[in-house]
Each structure stands twice: as structure tokens, then as C-alpha cells.
């Protein structure tokens with residue numbers, strides 16, 4: 001028992017340290033561990049093709065990746081160095097080119113990359129990079145272990161018509177899913193996002209979540225695919241704010257998501273905000289972080305008012321929680337109750353103003369995502 005607790009604490013410590021390293025430490029810290037200190041992890045390899053064209057001092061851009069990655073989670077990769085021009089990241093059979101931005105004397109290219117929820121664990125993924133620096137191209141790679149992450153099961157009892165769709169509803173939901181996937185798979189080189197993402201509704205990490213990403217859902221005893229977003233507690237009519245700067249790419253009424261807004265933040269990062277009572281943005285509109293884009297509601301297939309917040313990275317749904325700011329103060333002191341969801345069969349059940357909102361959705365998990373290729377091969 002004690003061993004398990006120590007093991008759990010150790011795992012959490014490792015993950016927290018990795019996250020801190022990615023978010024907090026400056027470029028130079030990684031340069032030190034990549035070069036002179038000689039602490040390159042086993043398996044990390046540099047495959048110079050034209051190093052002779054580059055001065056030794058500038059030939060080794062510093063690359064930072066986490067010590068481990070997890071299914072359903074995204075991770076940040078940072079490449080920096082003098083004379084860095086751009087980096088093409090090759091991941092999940094996609095080549096994503098990010099131009100470097102100038103940061104002091106160095107160029108920096110960063111990207112968010114996803115690990116699909118269904119990804120096998122206990123193996124090693126390979127991230128390949130084509131680095132343009134000082135007029136030369138270097139091929140680099142990093143190997144990163146994919147570790148196990150536990151996602152609990154959640155049983156819900158819901159109206160059967162939301163589990164077994166009629167032909168018309170099925171066709172509509174498929175059409176909307178296809179339209180959405182087109183938006184999610186777009187990659188634009190310009191970046192508008194920054195971390196952490198603003199919390200779209202007031203609340204805390206501890207008590208503000210009614211349903212986590214990745215829950216393996218069982219509807220009326222039938223296993224379904226996982227929950228593809230994060231359900232945040234919020235009362236009907238609470239303003240919903242954009243997590244980061246970006247462009248509204250969808251603002252529509254969808255079968256499962258109800259009134260929903262998608263914001264493209266550039267470089268393959270898209271957030272979605274579902275079940276709004278009212279949309280306050282339109283497609284093509286540029287928004288700033290914190291700008292109101294709609295109001296909390298219970299439209300679509302839900303058990304009560306809440307905000308379903310989704311994050312898509314390079315076309316794949318991942319957990320937004322690690323990237324969200326920790327807390328956002330609320331003017332309401334209404335006590336939030338525990339995190340379990342007791343859905344019953346009361347879809348679209350209104351919640352009195354100021355009452356704790358415990359809604360979740362049966363959307364975003366009814367249809368499986370298409371199969372993906374493994375990250376970087378094996």
C-alpha cells in the first residue's frame with residue numbers, strides 16, 4: 001500500500017517537473033542539458049546532414065521535450081538556437097512547419113503536439129525534426145516514452161434516443177462531425193495562442209469540473225467512446241470567454257454540441273465551447289483572450305447547464321486541463337458540490353439561477369474518432 005502511494009507521488013512529481021520544465025524554464029536551460037553537460041538522454045540522436053556548413057557553436061539547437069508523454073494529452077516542444085529560421089516537426093504522419101520567432105539573441109520554434117487517446121503505451125515514440133538554421137538544414141530526432149494514464153469509467157443513464165439515433169439525426173451528426181474535422185485539421189503557420197489558456201468561466205480546478213476529459217463512458221450499460229472535453233460547472237447565462245486569441249471558425253447549432261463555437265488559435269490549436277444558451281460571436285471574427293463569445297446553457301444533448309470545453313491539437317482531441325490557468329475568481333459564492341455526475345434521464349434540465357450546476361453531456365463521446373497512425377512510427 002505504502003509502495004503504491006510512494007509510486008503515485010513519484011509519478012506525479014515526475015509529471016509536474018516535466019510540465020514545469022516545458023512551461024517555465026527558459027531556452028538556455030535546455031541548451032545546457034543538450035550540449036556541454038552531456039546529459040542527452042539515451043536514444044536521443046542528432047543526425048547532422050550538413051553540419052559542416054554551420055559553425056560548431058551554432059550547430060546544435062536546443063530541443064526540449066517532456067521526459068514522457070501520455071495518451072489523450074498534448075505536449076509542448078521547443079527548439080531554440082542562434083540563427084534558427086524554422087522547424088518542420090514530423091509527427092503522426094504530418095509535417096508541420098513553424099517559423100522561428102526572435103527571442104533575444106535566439107530564434108525559437110514551439111509547437112503543441114498530441115498523443116491520441118487510443119495510443120499504445122509502454123513503447124517509444126519518435127519525433128523527427130527538420131531544422132533550418134543559419135542557412136543549413138539539420139535532421140534531428142528525439143525519442144519519448146509513452147506512459148500509461150488511467151482514465152476512469154463513468155456510467156450514465158440517459159434517454160435512449162440519444163444513444164440510438166434515428167437516421168435523420170445520425171446523418172446530421174455525421175455531417176457536422178465531417179465539417180468540424182475539416183476545421184480541426186487545418187494548420188496555419190501563424191500562432192495566436194499563449195499558455196496558460198484563460199479559464200472560460202469562473203471556477204477552480206478542484207471544484208469547478210463536473211466531468212473530466214477521457215472518462216470511458218457507459219451509456220445505459222453500453223460502452224461508448226471516451227469523453228472528449230472538460231465539463232466546467234457554470235450556471236445558466238454565465239459569460240463564456242475565449243481561452244486565447246484566435247479566429248472564430250464555427251459558430252452554429254450542432255446536434256450533440258448545441259450552440260457551439262470553435263476558435264482557431266493557429267498552428268493546429270483549436271478550442272471548442274459547447275451547449276451555449278446564446279452565441280455571441282460569428283465565423284471569421286477575430287477574438288482576444290478573455291473576450292465573451294457566448295453564454296452558458298443546456299442546448300444539445302446534455303443533462304444540465306455547463307460548459308463543455310474542448311481542445312484539439314493537430315486534429316486530435318486532447319485534455320485541455322493541463323493548459324488551463326489554475327483558478328479564476330467567481331463573483332458568486334454559491335457552493336459547488338462534488339465532482340460526480342448523477343445524470344439521471346433529465347436532459348436539458350434547467351438549473352435555477354445561482355444553483356450549483358452539475359451538468360454534463362452525452363455528446364462528444366457518442367461517435368468514435370477516426371483511427372490515427374502511431375506517432376512517429378516505432
Ligand SMILES: [Zn+2]
Nearest residue numbers: 229231308361
Ligand atoms: Zn462534455
